[in-house]
Amino acid sequence: MKKIVIPLVLIGLVILSAISFLTSKNTEVTKLAVLKEQFDKKNVQHVDHTQFAELKKKFTSPQQVTEACIVCHNGRAQEIMQSNHWNWERAEYVKGRGIVYLGKRNAINNFCIGTEGNEMSCAKCHVGYGMSNSKTFNYNDESNIDCLVCHDNSETYAKAQEKGGAPDPNIDLTNIAQHVGKPKRTNCGVCHFFGGGGNNVKHGDLEKSMFEPAKSVDVHMGTDGMNLQCVDCHKTENHMISGKMYSLSSMNRNRALCEDCHTESPHDDAILNKHTLKVACQTCHIPIYAKVNATKIAWDWSTAGKLKDGKPYEEDDAEGNHTFLSIKGNFTWGKNLKPDYVWFNGTAGHYLLGDKVADTTKPLVLNPLYGSYNDVDSKIIPVKIHRAKQPFDPVNKILIQPKLYAEKVGEGALWKDFNWETASEVGMKDVNLPFSGKISFIKTEMYWPVNHMVSSKENTVKCNECHTRENSRLAGLNDFYMPARDFSPVIETAGKAVLLFSFLLVLAHGGFRIFSSRKMKKKG
Amino acid sequence: MKQKAYIYRSFERFWHWMQALSIFFLAATGFEIHGSFTFFGYQNAVKYHNVAAYTFIILIVFAIFWHFTTGEWKQYLPTTKHLKAQINFYLIGIFQNAPHPTKKTVLSKLNPLQKLTYLGLKILVIPTMVISGLLYMFYRYPQKGTIEGLNIGTIEVIALFHTAAAFLLMAFVIVHLYLITTGATITSNLKAMITGYEELEAHEAPENEDLKNEKNEVEV
Incomplete structure (x- = not known):
């Protein structure tokens, strides 16, 4: 009897331990249920702006609307005037530089390169009116704040092209002023989906399909799902919006993180x-981005200025994306892209106007993202890498900020005159930097963290897409040991x-025994 | 004269076969985690490997207890006596139908080579597997606000020990599976581990064993 009892007890223990480790607690479901319940409450408009006497008048200029807003919402203008949406710069600590004022005003990117001198066009996405020159713009005039671009809920507000941020003259300001509220995806999207001069040029994960995305495009914002708005995650207090893009930010602060809702141990x-x-x-x-429309992955400025029969022309691919524009050069587009991956600790560096470039043999990274395996703050994040060839002064060793936009021919703008020399000369003069008269084109890279177009949990990256010998998604990150890959x-x-030797030994020995x-x- | 002897008690057999099962399963899942092949799917392989690891550890705890309470641990005390004869047997004698140089008895089940091998497994390979395996499961990345000395910055060393020991264990399994067939008959060792009984030479006084073996050799 005893002989049977001991093994039975042991087998029982083994099975029990197996069961206890194989069964999982379903905490995730309850956590998600709480979040769903929280965000399911539809945003109710608390006040009806059509009833306010202040707004029941015929507005003839957008500034009048702003002044009307401020009558009730006093103090809010000061909040906006602290923001980088307004100032286009903010104080940032940058490793190796100290504290600098950094923003659209002085950073260089590898899309349309820089804003200075081109404000009439670029300031279409400034939350103000009349910024024809970012240096001379009166940042203290609160009547120039554009409340409507963010708060219009009628979805009829629009800014005019190339008017320094002024609204389209054909819109009904009175109607819009009476239909304002919390920003929706459309308010944020009109600028953030079209950065770089077209849909999905910059981000790859923020584009016009996100106005009304399907759940399969973004599990949070899907209109057939929770239908979240941008500001549901980008929580905002006193007009300070959480979350930012590291094309223009440097510090590990004020980030909008998944963990804010989902905790650090959600599985x-x-x-x-x-x-x-x-x-x-x-x-x-986010296994893939640019799920619906293609995003720009490479931009070659060196072919810009090329004309056909003396006239600018364009070439498009089968999906209608520009592959060449006389004003901008050649582009490469990509759709359903696998991100690249980098270590990131929340801090970044930046190329600022006038920085010398020592080494042009390898691509210049305009916004290096810092981090490494051994850094406790670092995590692996997905990024879109945008590669470009952009104008460079080989004598002064600085990137050139060309004059791109002007209203008229003859002012030196590349987009009107198609001449790199004059565009560079005028552009560099605008930013008070020397220009040698020589132009070359160097390779640059920008790293754009991919944070949107989150897939449903069934479609997440599988273990063996990284944990594999061949074609690991993380093949490029070699500063740590990863099981299966390494x-x-x-x-x-x-x-x-040893295994082969043992096997052959056994085979030989056995064979010889038989023999x-x-x-x-x-x-x- | 041959006699049926009960040499493997029920726990020992249970332990042996459970260990065999565990090792095969751990190897299959483990080498998938190592990236050698794909079979269960990576996530499943990891999950199963961890469950099997716990069962294996429980089994080891019971086995250690059993070895000490029964005194069976003494079977593994290494000896150089007949070591050369045993090596000679595997290299030469076995091809000439020579008898085993050491006689299997209930009190001395293992030949000197087996003693050495199993002792090596018990004090080197298995502990390396278990310790590196537990560290693999429970190591802690350096993170803020933790005691630095308790953190492990990389699993590389742990993983390399675990892998190296796994290769050794697999090599053992290959040789072990073959040596099963080198008993009195091809299947006698296997049968003994299944039933517990094996036909052994009639039991004489242990001190005569050595003499007898030497005589045998001379006779051959």
Whole structure:
């Protein structure tokens, strides 16, 4: 009897332990249910602006609307005037530079390069009116704040092209003023989806399909799902909006993180939860971006200015994306892209106007994202890398900010005159930098963290897309050991040799035994 | 004269076969985690490997208890006596139908080579597997506000030990599976581990064993 009891008890223990480790607690479901319940409450408009006497008048200029807003919402203008939406710069600590004022006014990108001198066109996305020159613009005039671009809920407000941020003259200001409220995706999207001069040029994960996305495009904002608005995650207090893009930010502060709602250990599986220390949520939950429309992945400025029969022309691909424009050069587009991956600790560097470029043999990264495996603040994040060839002064060793936009021919603007020399000369004069008269084109890169177009959990990146010998998504990150991807060549070779040797030994020994026993039988 | 002897008690057999099962399963899931092949799917392989690891550890705890309470641990005390004869047997004698140089008895089930091998497994390979495996599961990344000395910055060293020991264990399994067939008959060792009984030479006084073996060798 005893003989049976002990093994039975043991088998029982083994099975029990197996069951207890295999079953999981369903905490995730309840956590998600709480969030869903919280965000399911539809945003109710608390006040009816059509009833206010202040707004029941015929507005003839947008400034009048702003003044009307301020009558009730006093103090709010000061908040806006503190924001980088208004100032186009903010104080940032940048590693190696100290504290600098950084923003659209002085940073260089590898799309339309820079704003200075081109404000009439660029300031279409400034939250103000009349910024024809960012240096001379009166940042203290609150009547020039554009409340409507963010707060119009009638979806009829629009800014005019190339008018320094002024609204389209054909809109009904009175009607819009009476239909204001909390910003919706459309308010943010009109600028943030079209940055760089067209849909999805810059981000890759923010584009016009996100106005009314399907859940399959973005699990949070899907109109067939929770239908979240931008400001649901980008929580805002006193007009200070959380979250920012590291094309113009440097510090690990005021970020909008998935963890703010989902916590740092949102999975049922302990091993997955352990990943969150080193892997950002987006890395697994955004397997692809640019899901609906293509995004620009490369921009070659060196071909800009080329004309056909003396006239500017354009070339498009099958989907209607420009592949060449005389004013901008050649473009490469990509759709359904796998992101690249980098370590990121929330801090970034920046190329600012006038910075010398020492080494032009390798691509110049305009906004290096800092981080490494050994840095406790770093996590792996997905990024879009935008590559470009952009104008450079090889004598002064600085990137050129060309004059791109002007109203008329003859002012030196590339987009009117198609002449790089004059565009560079005028552009560099605008920003008070020297220009040698020589232009070359150097390779540059920008890193754009991908944070939107989150897929449903069924479509997340699978374990073996990273944990694999071949074509790992993280093949480029080599400062740490990752199971399945990595191995010690010495142990691998020695181990396989030992196995092969054992196997051959056994085979030879066995074969020889069979052989010799047969021989002995014959003899015997 | 041959006699049926009960050499493997029920726990020992249970332990052996559970260990065999665990090792095969751990190897299959483990080498998938290592990236050698794909079979269960990575996430499943990790999950199953961890469950199997716990069962294996529980089994080891019971086995250690059993070895000490029964005194069976003494079976693994290494000896150089007949070591050369045993090596010679595997290299030469076995091909000439020579008898085993050491006689299997209930009190001395293992030949000197087995003693050495199993002792090596028990004090080197298995502990390396278990310790590196537990560290693999429970290591802690450096993070803010934690005691630096308790953190492990990288699993590389842990993983390399775990992998190296796994290769050794696999090599053992290959040789072990073959050596099963080198008993009195091809299947006698296997049968013994299943039923517990094996036909052994009639039990004489242990001190005569050595003499007898030497005689045997001379006779051959």
